[in-house]
Amino acid sequence: MAQMESRVCATCGAAGMFYGRRDVTRDFEGTPLTVPDVEGWFCNKCGEVEFAESEAAERFFEQATALQQQARNKQGAELRNQQQR
Numbered sequence: 001m002a003q004m005e006s007r008v009c010a011t012c013g014a015a016g017m018f019y020g021r022r023d024v025t026r027d028f029e030g031t032p033l034t035v036p037d038v039e040g041w042f043c044n045k046c047g048e049v050e051f052a053e054s055e056a057a058e059r060f061f062e063q064a065t066a067l068q069q070q071a072r073n074k075q076g077a078e079l080r081n082q083q084q085r
């Protein structure tokens with residue numbers, strides 16, 4: 001018997017996870033961040049991502065942290081501009 005390459009989503013329980021590469025958008029403290037070209041398992045139902053390798057997860061969080069920092073800096077600059085007025 002051939003074994004099906006499929007996974008059950010740990011978040012929503014759907015069995016429809018599939019392997020691929022795509023841009024991943026996540027909310028970090030209310031700021032949507034998109035990290036391009038992430039490799040792993042993707043859930044069609046809830047959008048959950050399971051990274052293929054720990055390396056991919058590290059890369060994702062590295063980029064997410066960098067993007068979050070950028071967003072914070074931008075917000076901080078806007079706040080400072082408002083206070084100066």
Ligand SMILES: [Zn+2]
Binds near residue numbers: 010
């Ligand atoms: Zn799911």
